[in-house]
Every structure is written in structure tokens, then in C-alpha cells.
Amino acid sequence: MRPSHRLRRRTVLLGAAAGTGALALGVSSGTGPAEAATTFVKGADISWMAQMEAHGYxxxxxxxxxxxxxxxxxxxxxxxxxxxxxxxxxxxxxxxHCSLDETAALAVRCRNAGLQVLLGFHFGDTWNSVGVQNPPAAWAAMSYSAMLQAMYDYVYHAMNVFKYNNVTPAWVKIGNETNSGICKPTGSISKPAQMTGLLMAAHDMVKQVFPATPTLVHLAQPQNLASVQNFLNAYKANGGQWDITGLSSYAQGGNVPGVLANMQTIQSQYGKPVMQVEYGGPLNKPAQVRDSLKAFITGLKGFGGLGTFYWEPEGYAPFTTYGSSAWDPATKRPTAALDGFL
Structure with missing residues (x-):
């Protein structure tokens, strides 16, 4: 199954319309996937950036x-x-926010700043995570076959929006912390064939538009090794394909070595390099967060892990009360936590 001809035409028309507005910026495609694979990646999720700017931060x-x-x-x-x-x-x-057009516009800015882009699909209208995997409202009542077509069309369109704007994602994450599946209940891990079908629709559309861009499946809580293995075993057994295993871990201090050992096991067992796509720690303990970040980077490099991303370090109160950023709300300066990257 592939995107409909109607969807292909719609993609071109939307891209043409975008060409007259904020998305038509620059012509360089920036650093691509080939370069991404050669160096340990130090990254940050900054999806709040545009809205913080819009509110004067x-x-x-x-x-x-x-x-x-x-x-x-x-x-x-x-x-x-x-x-x-x-x-x-x-x-x-x-x-x-974080709509496709908003995300593409921010990706253009990142590319123009010389930064690689990891694009992460949540396949929902707001947060999906290890404990929540709700489909977009428009998909919720769909049959599996209809949802499968919606997934093909959505990801194909998204990739073409990025392509139109001359941004080649260095990596694409198909789902966010999908330990229990995606678009539940249709794509629940208790229905592994359907879960795999939906994820493979996304994988295939990434590869159709950007053949060299690696895809990631993203699992949370590698301290719970069985949870990660349960997903990967089900996905692999049903024909699932992926290039990199993305993992979230906010472990600190003495918990870091055990998590690193599990990450190494996951990499070895499934033959796919791992990337820590989320990290963070208590805002009020920057030295601890810095040292734990250093430990993760050293440990991942030691067994061939690909990189570490800090999750929304730029967020600060009162825009968000999230307690694991790396910016001091009083001084508006980065905390010592980010020194872990140095």
C-alpha cells in the first residue's frame, strides 16, 4: 500500500503554497545522514523554542x-x-503547536544555523509517551486498514514538506516511547501485527522520500530491560525494520552504570546502534546532572552508541514548570548541567 495519487498531488500543492511564506527559506540541505553517522552526536530537543520566542522569552x-x-x-x-x-x-x-508546518519552519532555522535535525513523530495531537499512546482524534474511529492508509499519507506528506523546504532529516523517529505500541488500541503491542504494520508504514514513507535517512524506534525506561525487549521482539517478529534504537533515560548518579549496561545489551542483542534521544535531570541539582551526562556520554562512546540528546534544556518557568531543564529562570543563563557536553 502506498500513498494515494490524491495525496501526492496535495503534497505538491501545499509545498507550492508554503513557498510564498515562512517555509521558503534557504536552499541548502545542510548536513545529511552520511555525516550524522560518523561522529558522536550531542543534541538537544528544543521544540518549545518558537513558542517561547512568541511569548517574549x-x-x-x-x-x-x-x-x-x-x-x-x-x-x-x-x-x-x-x-x-x-x-x-x-x-x-x-x-x-508543533504542527507539521511549524516544525518544518523551525527545522529550516536549525539547518540554517548548521545544526542537524532529528524529526520525531508522536502520531497524536499532543504528548504521547511510555504511559500514553493516543491516536490523533481524526484517526481514532478508523478501522486498522483506514488508519494504515492515514499513516502512509501523513508520513509521506510530512517527508515531502521537509524535502520541499530543502531540509534532509539526519534521523526520523517513528513514534515516541512506544513500549506499549502506538495509536492504541488499534496499534497496541497486544496486537503486534497491526502495531508493526503502522510503524512500517511510517518507516517505508521515510525511506521512500529520504532513502539514506536512518529511522529510529523509540523506547523508554531502559532500566526495565524486559519492557524494551518485549517491544523489540514483537516488532522484529512481525517484520519490523529500523536502523537505530532510540532510548530515553533520565538516570542520575549511581543509577547510570546499570542503565548503560542495559543499553549495551540492547545494542548487542538486536544488532542496531543505540542513541539516547532523551536525557535530563533536576533543575536544582545541576552538578549532579552534569556529571551524569558526562557518564552517559563516556559510557555510550565506549560501546559504540551514537549520541545523547538533552530534552528541552531551554525551557524555563513560567513558560513551563517542567523541572528537568537546564536554564535558570532567574538569570536566564544555562546551568552547569550543560557543561556535561564539554
């Missing part, structure tokens, strides 16, 4: 000088960004 460097966020991140050796996208999000500043 700014960032200062470690010396207190108001500076472009991309410039500050690069001072810490960060060379890649992770951007999430939702299907039909609300207008809520922190829990909405």
Missing part, C-alpha cells in the same frame, strides 16, 4: 549576554536538535 549565555539560542547551544558542542511534531495540535503554548 529570551536566553542569555553563561556570561549573561542575551544571545541567539542556537549560538549558545553550539558553544556547548551541541550539533543537533530534536523536534517533535503532532498531527492536529491545539494552540496551547506548551502542550500544543
Amino acid at each position: 529570551v536566553w542569555r549565555d553563561k556570561n549573561g549576554v542575551q544571545t541567539d539560542l542556537f549560538t549558545i547551544l553550539k558553544q556547548y558542542g551541541i550539533g543537533a536538535v530534536s523536534l517533535r511534531t503532532w498531527v492536529n495540535p491545539s494552540s496551547d503554548p506548551a502542550n500544543g
Whole structure:
């Protein structure tokens, strides 16, 4: 099954329309997947950036000088960004936006700043995570076959929007913390063939538009090795394909070595390199977070892991009360946590 001719035509028309607006920026495709595979990746998810800017938030460097966020991140050796996208999000500043067009516009800015882009599909209208996997509202009542076609069409269109804007994703994450499946109940892990079918529709459309871009499946809580193995065994047994195993871990201090050991086991068992696509720690314990980040980077490099992404380090109160960022809300400067990248 492939995207309908109607969808292909719609993609071209939307791309043409975008060409007159914010998305028609630049012509360079930036650093591509080949380069992405050769160097340990230091990255950050900054999906809140555009909405923070829209609400007047700014960032200062470690010396207190108001500076472009991309410039500050690069001072810490960060060379890649992770951007999430939702299907039909609300207008809520922190829990909405991240529509496809908004995400593509931010990806263009990242590319123009010389940063690689990891695009992450949540396959929902807002947060999906290890405990929540709700389909987009528009898909919820669909049969499996209809949802499968919707997935083909959606990802094919998304990849063509990126292609039209001359952004080649360095990596694409098909789902977010999908231990229990996606678009539940249709794509629940208890229905492994359907779960795999939906994920493979996404995988195939990434490869159709960007054949060299690696795909990631993304699992949370590698401290619970059985949970990760349960998903990967079911996905593999039903014909699932992927290039990199993405893992979330916010482990700190003495918990880091055990998580690293499990990450190494996952890499060895399934023959796919791992990437830590989410990391963070308590805002009020920056030295601990810094040292744990260093430990993850050292450990991952030691067994051939591909990289580490800090999750939304730029977020600070009152835009968000999320407690694991790396920016001081009082000074608007990065905390010592980001020194773990140096």
C-alpha cells in the first residue's frame, strides 16, 4: 500500500503554497545522514523554542549576554536538535503547536544555523509517551486498514514538506516511547501485527522520500530491560525494520552504570546502534546532572552508541514548570548541567 495519487498531488500543492511564506527559506540541505553517522552526536530537543520566542522569552549565555539560542547551544558542542511534531495540535503554548508546518519552519532555522535535525513523530495531537499512546482524534474511529492508509499519507506528506523546504532529516523517529505500541488500541503491542504494520508504514514513507535517512524506534525506561525487549521482539517478529534504537533515560548518579549496561545489551542483542534521544535531570541539582551526562556520554562512546540528546534544556518557568531543564529562570543563563557536553 502506498500513498494515494490524491495525496501526492496535495503534497505538491501545499509545498507550492508554503513557498510564498515562512517555509521558503534557504536552499541548502545542510548536513545529511552520511555525516550524522560518523561522529558522536550531542543534541538537544528544543521544540518549545518558537513558542517561547512568541511569548517574549529570551536566553542569555553563561556570561549573561542575551544571545541567539542556537549560538549558545553550539558553544556547548551541541550539533543537533530534536523536534517533535503532532498531527492536529491545539494552540496551547506548551502542550500544543508543533504542527507539521511549524516544525518544518523551525527545522529550516536549525539547518540554517548548521545544526542537524532529528524529526520525531508522536502520531497524536499532543504528548504521547511510555504511559500514553493516543491516536490523533481524526484517526481514532478508523478501522486498522483506514488508519494504515492515514499513516502512509501523513508520513509521506510530512517527508515531502521537509524535502520541499530543502531540509534532509539526519534521523526520523517513528513514534515516541512506544513500549506499549502506538495509536492504541488499534496499534497496541497486544496486537503486534497491526502495531508493526503502522510503524512500517511510517518507516517505508521515510525511506521512500529520504532513502539514506536512518529511522529510529523509540523506547523508554531502559532500566526495565524486559519492557524494551518485549517491544523489540514483537516488532522484529512481525517484520519490523529500523536502523537505530532510540532510548530515553533520565538516570542520575549511581543509577547510570546499570542503565548503560542495559543499553549495551540492547545494542548487542538486536544488532542496531543505540542513541539516547532523551536525557535530563533536576533543575536544582545541576552538578549532579552534569556529571551524569558526562557518564552517559563516556559510557555510550565506549560501546559504540551514537549520541545523547538533552530534552528541552531551554525551557524555563513560567513558560513551563517542567523541572528537568537546564536554564535558570532567574538569570536566564544555562546551568552547569550543560557543561556535561564539554
